[in-house]
Amino acid sequence: MPRLKRKANSPLSKCPTGIQGLDEITEGGLPRGRPTLVCGGAGSGKTLLGMEFLVRGITQYHEPGVFLSFEETAEELATNVASLGFPVQDLIQQERLALDFVRVERSEIAETGEYDLEGLFVRLGAAIDTVKAKRVVLDTIEALFAGLPNEAILRAELRRLFRWLKQKQVTALITGERGDGHLTRHGLEEYVSDCVIVLDHRVINQIATRRLRIVKYRGSRHGTNEYPTLIDESGLSVLPISSLGLTYPVSTDRIATGIPRLDAMLGGKGYYKGSSILISGTAGTGKTSLAAIFVESVCRQGGTALYCAFEESPEQVCRNMRSIGIDLDPWRKKGRLHFHAVRPTVYGLEMHLATLHKQIQNLHPLALVMDPVTNLLSVGAPDEAQAMLMRVIDFAKSQGITAVFTSLTSGGDALEQSEVGISSLMDTWLLVRVLETNGERNRLLYVLKSRGMAHSNQMREFQLSDQGIQLQDVYLGAGTVLTGSARLVQEAQDRATFLAEQQAAQQRAQALRDEQATLESQTTALRARIEHIQAERQAVQAQEEARAEAACADQGALATARWADAPTAPHPRRARKGDGR
């Protein structure tokens, strides 16, 4: 009973393709033991998908495979995919892969009655048995329709073939050419109905984009969108980017901006790790410099950074940054800084996204710079560019990458809006603007928003010199904001005023000091006079006393001389003096 229940509930067994992204959107791979139809126009990558399915099946999942080609010879196939690094010849020698070319030449074949395709079955069966294949690719079986005249027999035999493949328990991948109004030219979808994948290669505005869509997948959930697809040196990759949700982890760690004063403006510690930063401003406001100094700081601290330059070549960026004292070259040489410089018009938005994705997955950078994102508008409509950037932001966040986007605001537009409408997705928005006064342009920087931190509300003057980037306080005084030389002039004026006032105060103090000194000297003179007077007075008194004494003595002598019998009344002082004696 439990076994039965488990069996009933057990999901469809899947066969992982190993192709980047495809297993994600199919939620595990192709239906195991059943045929899958891959259809698409010429050059949409059907054969490659098939070959990659086999090669990855062998190398990653140890499931041998058979490739039955109806279009290309075994040698051609091996050569074609060798450029993608698929070791087809080795795998064939190790008997893990069988490659068979079925050539059907209508001109060589005459039909004379009843027949069946047992020959094909025998060949396929023999190949499957030789390598003990678990996976089979039939690359465009529709070629049979061109080669065999009797369609009725062919259809009956194809039906039998797919049933036979199911019996053989092999996971088969059948490719088909896309037809008008039908998925395939000959209606193969009629026979292979478990899983149908459509590859598309379309050109919009002269830019080609590959896309992959799962039209149906019986018994399984699957991503239903058209997913951008990429063929590069490592094969096919599908980018299920829109499947990203808002479930990424966040960090409270901070990452320095490279400018200490900017760190100070951002709550004292810089950006949040894994956040998205928008630097917007008009032309020539120093957006790239801000991005570059951040990258340099990240590299200096031992991180890896990816710099996507859409406008300048890596050399040019490096040279220009060197002129303001930011040397990126050493980090490039050390492999910490990677440049991804492409013109936006080289390929479509999806392709940009795809390459970015790949680069990020290869490098696992700590920081990502896209400079400038507004250039992507030349490739797609604004809403497309926005969607693409949203995916980049989501992807970067899910990977914990701190992403810096610069956005060019064209003249005349409102400053506090980003051209691509991504400002609301950003965690931190730095605005750089130019203030035009007194015949000069000065840069101003301020933090328009920064989620989750106490950021400064102050404007800073932002200076680029060969010493690097400096942030200066703007002149805030007397109700005006002044920058540049006006600020300098004002500061000089302030200094002059201060100096003058200082001097005046000093002079006044000196005058007072002088006055005090004068007064003090006068006081000294007066005191000297007082002393002089006092001395004089004492002298006079002494004289007087001497005179009185002398007079007294004279009187006594006179009285004596006159024989006076009555003594003269004694003078008080003379008497005292006389008493004392």
Next chain:
Amino acid sequence: MTRRDGGQQAAPKASPSTWNLRLYIAGLTPRAVAAFENLKQICEAHLAGQYHIEVIDLLKTPQLAKGDQIIAVPTLVRKLPEPVRKIIGDLSNTEKVLVGLDLRPRT
């Protein structure tokens, strides 16, 4: 296009080279038996004494299917004289077999 003349030359008169024919079958099915019977009759009628028939059973030797690019059975392959011709089916339509073997000019 040019085969037509060659075919005419080769057809009624005995060609100097022997006819080397291979019949591919997959097991002794009624269809395979019928094809062999039909082939034998045609050869006896048109190529008496100059032909050699080799029957290959793909169930026994599946690897041989690759060489002659066999997908349908039964398939008759005219190895000699050149060029190689392939005729699929149970060979019940004698006219078509003769045309296919270049024993009769195509109309």
